[in-house]
Amino acid sequence: MGAMGTVTVLLFASLAERAGTRRLELPLEEGATVGEVRDRVVAQFPQLAPAVPTLMYALDEEYAREDAPVRPGSTLALIPPVSGG
Amino acid sequence: MLIRVTEAPISADEGARAVASPAAGAINVFLGVVRNTNLGRAVSHLVYDAYPSMAEKEMRAIAEEAKARFGLEDCAILHRTGRLEIGETSLVVAVSCGHRRESYEAGLWVVNEVKKRVPVWKKEVWEDGEEWIEGPESLGMQQAPASMQR
Numbered sequence: 001m002g003a004m005g006t007v008t009v010l011l012f013a014s015l016a017e018r019a020g021t022r023r024l025e026l027p028l029e030e031g032a033t034v035g036e037v038r039d040r041v042v043a044q045f046p047q048l049a050p051a052v053p054t055l056m057y058a059l060d061e062e063y064a065r066e067d068a069p070v071r072p073g074s075t076l077a078l079i080p081p082v083s084g085g
Numbered sequence: 086m087l088i089r090v091t092e093a094p095i096s097a098d099e100g101a102r103a104v105a106s107p108a109a110g111a112i113n114v115f116l117g118v119v120r121n122t123n124l125g126r127a128v129s130h131l132v133y134d135a136y137p138s139m140a141e142k143e144m145r146a147i148a149e150e151a152k153a154r155f156g157l158e159d160c161a162i163l164h165r166t167g168r169l170e171i172g173e174t175s176l177v178v179a180v181s182c183g184h185r186r187e188s189y190e191a192g193l194w195v196v197n198e199v200k201k202r203v204p205v206w207k208k209e210v211w212e213d214g215e216e217w218i219e220g221p222e223s224l225g226m227q228q229a230p231a232s233m234q235r
Contacts, residue, residue: 010136012206056224061136063202081229084205084206
């Protein structure tokens with residue numbers, strides 16, 4: 001399976017601070033899921049690993065499950081537990 | 086329906102004006118404000134981060150759902166981001182409807198939904214440190230293994 005396009009990954013709050021960036025572009029493997037892209041991000045930034053059990057995900061601004069397929073050109077946000085209000 | 090994530094100050098007046106309607110007998114406004122302590126620790130100030138475009142989408146969905154669920158005339162949700170000092174307003178929820186009971190019920194429901202699923206985060210800054218807060222009501226904490234829940 002070759003790369004086909006890219007995915008933009010957004011990091012916020014504690015994740016952005018720990019990674020030192022709010023945004024990265026990754027090549028997207030054909031058929032990759034949200035969870036697989038997340039694993040690639042964690043491989044690049046191992047300091048994010050402890051946050052994984054409480055992460056939520058959004059694909060193009062809609063909450064998405066870990067097994068959802070990621071389309072080329074889409075934006076995946078890694079969302080730590082929200083604390084607004 | 087007024088929905089906004091902004092770094093500028095937000096006010097009760099703005100929320101109340103936005104939901105005014107000739108059909109409303111009740112307007113209920115909730116303000117979330119920055120408190121000077123949390124879990125016994127003195128808070129210096131808060132810093133809010135957000136995913137603004139998605140936050141506004143989620144806030145709009147919550148407001149639409151509240152209107153249908155409680156028969157509201159209108160609903161406004163404003164969330165501030167950036168640095169907020171003690172006493173400043175971080176959240177405004179305003180609802181208008183026929184009578185008082187549903188105005189209170191709807192207002193509480195909307196605030197609870199905001200805390201569950203709107204992608205906004207607060208960092209507490211103390212005299213001697215700081216920490217990003219993980220909301221106990223958030224969807225993320227609710228899916229966590231029991232050992233990680235506070």
